[in-house]
Amino acid sequence: MGAEEERRVLVGRIVGVSGTAGAVKLESWTDPRMQIFRYQPWILKSAQTERQLSGCRGREQGKGMIATLPGIDDREQAAALIGTEIWVLRSALPRPKPGEYYWADLEGLDVVNLEGVPFGKVSHLFATGANDVLVIRDGERERMVPFVLEHHVKQVDLDARRIVVDWDPDF
Structure with a gap:
């Protein structure tokens, strides 16, 4: 298995x-x-x-x-x-449609921004009503990035286990 x-x-x-x-x-x-x-x-x-x-x-x-x-x-x-x-x-579970993801598949993925700055790993996600939110942890630091494809989330590569986000590293 x-x-x-x-x-x-x-x-x-x-x-x-x-x-x-x-x-x-x-x-x-x-x-x-x-x-x-x-x-x-x-x-x-x-x-x-x-x-x-x-x-x-x-x-x-x-x-x-x-x-x-x-x-x-x-x-x-x-x-x-x-x-x-x-x-x-x-x-x-069935395979998700293109552009759709199971939260369980995103948890644990590495997250970097467009400049390649590492943010940490996806700890978990939560729903706000407006959109889902990625919670990214790197040691003690925690960032929350709205999971809005094409706007904030530029790429999800499940094979490479990486998400690229358009997000300021200081935010």
């Missing part, structure tokens, strides 16, 4: 129980949110345990989602899963 296949992506979390037959309430971070059921097996990870499950099924219900998980047959078993994260292997 290669490093790409072993990388995991957080796609959701179990947030509650539904009924008495072991169904759980989910929070999904896929777009659209029902896509979470297409990416399996799920790796359910809590502070105490980690296990893989295939065959998870679900439906939307109001503003939330309800899922049935193989081997979870009663409310008590379902309640024990509240707070559990749902991860999938990166290889289970």
